[in-house]
Structures are given as C-alpha cells and as structure tokens.
Amino acid sequence: MIEIKKLYKHYGDFVALNNLDLSIGKGELFGFVGPNGAGKTTTMRILSGLLKADGGEVYIGEVNALEDNQALKKKIGYMPDFFGVYDNLKAIEYMEFYASIYGITGKKARKLCMELMELVNLSDKAEFYVDSLSRGMKQRLCLARSLVHNPDLLILDEPASGLDPRARFEMKGILKNLNDMGKTIIISSHILSELAEMCTTIGIIEKGSMITKGTVDEIMSRLVSSNPIKVQIIENKEEAVKIFKEEPLVKNISIDGDYISLGFTGEQDDEAELLAKLIRNNIKVVSFVRESGNLEEVFMMITGNKEVLN
C-alpha cells in the first residue's frame, strides 16, 4: 500500500528525515511512534501532499505521491494534530462542504454525511454548530470529514491528543472499526502504549530514521534480551558479586538491598549457566528473572540507545 524509499527532508541545516525507508501493507493499522521532533509529522505532511520532500520516493498504491499530487489527494484522508473549524457552520453543513469539494452534493451528500456521522457516533449532533462541540466531538467530526471521499488511506496525526480518557477510548474504538472495514490507517503518537493497544504494526522513528518496525510483540522480543536480570540473594552477596564481576557477559552491576541488577548480554543458555554457577557456590538465590519492562521503558530504551536493536 505505502512504499517509502530514502525519503529525505531538511529545514535549513536540520535534517528532519534522513533517508527514511518504510513499507506499510494494505489494511494495516500502523502506529508511527517517536519522540517530539523525530520526523513523524514531517513524514505525514509529505504523505498528505502538504510538504515537498527533498529526495526519495513515496508510492501510495500505484500513485507516485511526490509527483501526482491530485491523484494522491483522492487516495488519502488527513487529520492534522491541530485543526480549527468554521464558526457559524452546523456539523452536517461542515461535512457537506467537504463532500461538495469531491463533487458529492444534494441528497446524496446529506445521506453520506449522515452515515459517516453515525459511524463516529455524532448523528445526534448533526444540527449543532461545529464550534459548540467538545474537542473529542470535533476530532470525531474531523475524522468523519476525512472519510467523505472514501479514501484508501487515513493519515491521522496524533488523533487522540488533548482528549480525555473516555474520548480516547471512543476514538480507539472508531479507528479499530475503520480498520476492520479494510481502511489502511497511519496514526502518529509519541506515546507508544497508546498505539500498542490498537495498532497491528508499529514503527519507531528517531532523528528522521526508522529504528524498528513490527508488531508490539516482535519489538518487545527483540528487546527483551537487552533487559537487565534481577537476582534476589539472601546470603553470600559479596561472593555473588565476585562471581558476576568475573563473568564476561555481565556488563554492569547495581545493588539495591537483597536485589542485584545485572546488565547481561548472553542468551538463555548463558543465563542458566550463570544461575547454576551461583548455586554451585552455595549462594542462596531466591529469584533470578530477566525483567520484561513496560512499553514506555522499551520506547525510552529504543529512542535513547538504538544500537540495542541492531
């Protein structure tokens, strides 16, 4: 569905996208994660035809997105992170305005717009003025608006930003629904856990380059071997530390009461051998566990130390 090759963009001396490569399949709900300034919005704006790339290739289906702007716009629905609405327009009129841009007018437009508002649970707000709607409702209305021409691809830049937990939950439900309907969706966020719950695939970007891409489980499993091993020892702690220091696969040691945290780069067999060595030396080990870490820790680890994935 989307093929991005060596996408390059700079603002003066600042390189926003550094030969970004990315491939997203049809029907994927792709989460685009990265810290602020990583290049998410730049990528999304290029994909939406709002920004000119300085180099590279972008294909959406058969359409060369960097060459054929009009064809691109027929294929995408875009929702920016910050957007405004027109005062003095009712929600249904707002929808009909965008429908008219795509040549859909009259009763056909009214029917389509009502269906889309139903889809985002706003059908009861059709006659309300847009500026009287809550932020969450405006977000959903904007999402419905982006669907008015039935695009293949939805590009949503931080769609849940500024929403309360309930509105976030509703938004997630709607996006999952749209994904089930076959829409390819790209969502950006700087909060990994927010995307992990709904995205089929996640890509992590930093400093304009894609660091890793895959399902949440895949990314976690790639990282798990770099997590520390936490060992609880109730006797002969000094002896245990001595053993750890002699072990070449142990990179660092930190002690917190009965717990010793090890930076250990070995595989599972090496972990088992280390545990056996402790027991052979009469060290009383209560627990010996490789920490799983949470998504945010993973995100911090990835964006702070990307070589762990290479």
Added chain:
Amino acid sequence: MKINPVYAKELKLRSRTSKFAFTIIIYNAILIFIALLGFESVFNVNWNSYIDYSAASRIYFIIASIEMVMLAFMIPAFTAGSIAGEREKQTLEILLTTTLKPEQIIVGKLMSSISMVLLLVVSSLPVISIIFTIGGVSASDLLRFILLTFVFALYVGSMGMFASSVVKKTVQATVFTYGLGMIVCFVTAIVVFLTNLISNIYYYNVMSGTGPWPDVTGVLYILLINPAFTTINMIFDQYGAYSAMDMLQNGLNGKLPNFIVEHWYWCSIAAQLLCTFCFVKLAAHFLNPLRVKKSKKRGKK
C-alpha cells in the same frame, strides 16, 4: 453548473454574520447622508436665491467618488483576511489536503468577497439613482460606473488575496493590501508627476529652453492600472466639464494614440483585469504548499 464549494461555503458563512448587515446599513446611511446634504445645498432656496440644476450632476460626482473611496477601504478588509484567517483558524491545512486546487480556493474566496461588494453596490443603487429625478446622468453612465466598480472590486480584491496568501496574519495582510492599493493609486500618479518634472528640468537645463518640449506622454500608460485615475477620468467625461486625459497630455507635451484616449475606460478595465489575473495566479502560487521555496532549496547533505 458546479458551484465553487469554497464560494458557496463563504457566502453561507458571511450571510450568517450580523457584521455584514451592519456594514450595508452604515454604507448606505453614509451615501444617503451625503446625497441629502447635496440636495439640500442645491435645492434649498432658503440658502440660495436660485436653483442651479447643473449642480445635480455634481451630486452624482460626489456620491460616486465617496462610494469608490468607501469600497477602497472596505474591500481589503473583506479579502485580506480570507486566506490568512483560514491559516489562523487552522482550517487551511485541511482544505489543502482535499482535491481543491489553490486557484479554486483563491477564486472561491475572491468571488465571495466580490459578491458582498456587489451586494453593497446594488443596495446603494436607489441612492445613486436619486440623480435620475433631475437628470444630468444617463443610465449608461450609471452602468459604466457599476462595471468600473465591479472591476475595481476584483482588482483590489485580488490584491487582498495575494497579500493574504503571502502574509500569515490577517492584520498584516490588510496593511499589505492597503500598501499595494497605495502603490497602484498614488505611486503611479507620482511617477507621472516626476516624469513631468524631470522633462521640464531637462527642457530648461539641457535644451536651454529652446525647441519643442520633450514628449513624455508615454508614461501615462502606467495610469491604465490606476483605478482611481480611471474613475476620475470617467466621472469627468460623464460630467462633461473637463477631460482629465487632455489635461495630463497637455502637461506632458504630447498625445497618446487616439484609440487609447478614446477607449481609456475599456483599456484600463482590460489592464486592471490583467493585473487581477496576475494577482490571483500569484496568490495561488503562494498558497500551494508544494511550491519551490528558493531560500530553502539547498543541496542534500
């Protein structure tokens, strides 16, 4: 026929605000006040011991001039915020991701502003038509005035659209539009004046005040894009007392081709429409997010 969606939306939005109804009332109230004042001074025999019917034409002259001046101040206010306002409200970006082309957005916005101006002009017709009660101005004169007003609105409106596309804030765009209007109306006139001055200096200092005066009437072509001059020239022609063009030609020691002089009104309308087209194209260019920005076009590192 497919109506420009931006035009339809803008008309709907504008017609829903009380601001525009208020503008129409104020606009016509000023015109009525001036018309009544004119009539009072011309026909009140308690003030004058005679009635000068030819002075009625002067009332038309004054009303038409006032109307043009008011429009000159109002059109930038209508148009300069069109694009800048969308940018400030953060609605422009969404509009640019639709299949609408920048030209369509500009034309839709411009036409909605012009429609409002036309509504103002049409609403003022009864006031201007007061002049018909005593004669002196024909219906064709009035139609020429309305056409010129329409072209003037398009011209200044396109400047507003251009300013609105280039400048990000509404207030700055409005000031920029007034600046462009001043350049077109006053700077062109100053150029003509300076040319006359330089030719006089040249005649006396270089030619020692002998021989024929240097013919610099060619500079008058610049006034084709000056709507103020064309309005004055048209009103003078309709008034019948003087010819603004003859006065200038005499001052500049020559004569423009007869065709231009005789059809100045139409030539100026054509020139203003050409400028309007250029401003619209430029506005669309600056609105296009994918335009090549020369200052940022640097090589890949």
